[in-house]
Amino acid sequence: MIRIGLKSLVLGLVVAGLIAFAGVQHLFDIRRVLSLQPEVLWLIGCLASFISLGLAFFLRSGRESPYHLAIGRHEYRRPGSLPLLTVKGYGIWMGVQDEESASEFGRVSFALISGLGLLVFGLIILQNRSLVLLQHFYHNMTKDYGHICRKEGEEIVVAKPPKMGCELVKKAFALGYTKDLGDCADDPADQDEEICTHRQWDEPAAHYSYRLVERFIKTLLTGSSPLKVDTEKLPELVESHVQGFLGVPRSVIHIFTDLPEPGSWLTKARRRLHPNHCQDELRELRFRMTEQGAEPGAQLEDTLNHLLFSPAVGRNADYCRPYIIHWGAAANTCSELMSKGEAALDTYDVRQSIDAVMKRPKPLVSFHCLVAAGSAPAHGTLSYAGQTFKVDAVTLPTAGPDGIFPSNELFAAVAQVFVPEFAYNNLDRNRPLNLSEDRFQSEIARSGDNLMLAKFELLRSSDVLAGDQWVYRYPQYMDVYPWQPHIANFVSRFRKAYRQNEEKP
């Protein structure tokens, strides 16, 4: 005969149920857990620890439960126990505490298991947004959600803003020039004494809440509800909310490049383990000339960060997580995606990510290839699950002997892989008059070594990204070259074109 104390049994079942629910909802996905803010994880841990200790103390986990559940053969059951289920000679009985002890979790195990359950419960109910809601909990609970009916006999004078243009109409009406006030007439609803259905001045909050719920249910049942529930679209709507709740991305943009992945093994490991690494790297983003010895992949990553993700250079920055960079890809990846279609998805291991996004309404999927010089640019489409996705490939510029890509060509190539018709030229520069090399030379030759800082100011008129590559011939000036205004100008124009391109059918 197995005898289990009721406290331990209930705790075990609740924890098992929570773990099963969280498992089914993929809440243990390490990417989801890491996407939570550290403060939220800290809050979950703290709450779980304190509440589990509290439960262990108040439920007297060290003592045996007053009731127990006995499972076994009929002849071993204790007299007076209540049968819950009996099948042939076996059954489940509920019994009271007696001299024969039931199995229970120990004091420590009880706290640990309840802590585990609370951790899982915290993961289920707490999101990044929860902290903000908690912060405003008191305010939200106490704020006035609607009008309060006035007391009997109480006069409330509310200064109404006059209707636009009505002053003259009313004056004309008073003088007899017009017989009709038209729209300027006082609203009759304001004049009639109606039964006030808002919260009564002495009505408890719970009663008012009950009335609101009752009214809502009545309107639903009578079909006069302004909230029209389209039952056909309901599953889709629920699924959409569930996907949003679980943090499933709305878009996935695959970028393939034949350049090797930059960074040390530690950086690469961090990229794989920490899904938000891309956001962290944005903090390190700087406006400067590419340093000697920089890896080609790092140069490409910097350019992508500036163009797409950096909030420091303009509005409309994208979130970096949907963008997946496939380093060291074959040079013909995009041509294969275009020619082989769906069959190529498994080759490049992208099907799973696309399937995840396809659960969302209006998914955004696209493929972009930035391959080294030698391959031709190509633009096409790929059809999958009844939808057509864009595939664009452009050629990276030829790197110089020092391995550095010309910055204007690299920016242009990356921009054109997302917006093929994008161009940035003389007409787009920040300042109307560009600074020619001859002009620069003549200006800096003036006044000898004096006016150095004003001469640096001249460089604002030379936009490397618009083609003023002559600046590179003066490496000593590149330390102080003002990259920020030029990059910001390029990026703002690119992002505008990118948004317009995305909105195209």
Next chain:
Amino acid sequence: MKALLFLLTLASAAQAADDRIKPSTRGLFDRIIVPVIPTPEPEEPLPAEPVTAPVEPTPVPKPPMVAHKTVKPQANPDLRIQYLERLIQSVRSLPETERMRLQTEAEAVFSGVCRSSDPTLALSCSFEAAAHICSISPNQGACLSMIDALVVERLNANRFISARERYEMMARGEPMNKALDYRYGSLVAAFSLSKAGACNANDFHCLALGIDDYCQNKARQGHLSYQSCAALIGLFIGRND
């Protein structure tokens, strides 16, 4: 040094915020924060020629406007640091009347002869104007250093006060120089509290090294251009001896 600059910044902020506080005498803060047109002081008389005709000085031979095929590397790190050191020394060495004159002249240049919608043209013009302004100065080298920083400061002033703020201040009739002084003071306070600014107040080389490093960092972060950062900090430190 840090404590001194921090106190100066706080004082300038307080003064910029409150018009009612006016020092009874022309003390240190008055000289730094409220640029007024200087009255000639008897103990430091200006040369007679410039005082009588400051607008049309004697013509200075212009350097040839020929495009050079080879450019002297003016911007390498050592030269930059030497230049910044010279800037602080120059501003400090100039008498208060001369500083005020240069400030007024720099403002006049950009609101008058060198006013242009294109900054490149304005800059070219200011190079000529700087030579004219400093031709009457008793210390031409120091004058050119200070006018250089003032030119950059004038060109970048609008980056410190947004168009909306400018409009509001004009509507209220508030002078913009006070708000600018407050913001420059904040920049210098941030510099002096940074590692780069950990120098003795009279160690100009250390300060120049720090300014160069700090301003390169600022430019890379996209907050401020190198030259405007260096000019503002150099001017502020030079003026506050």
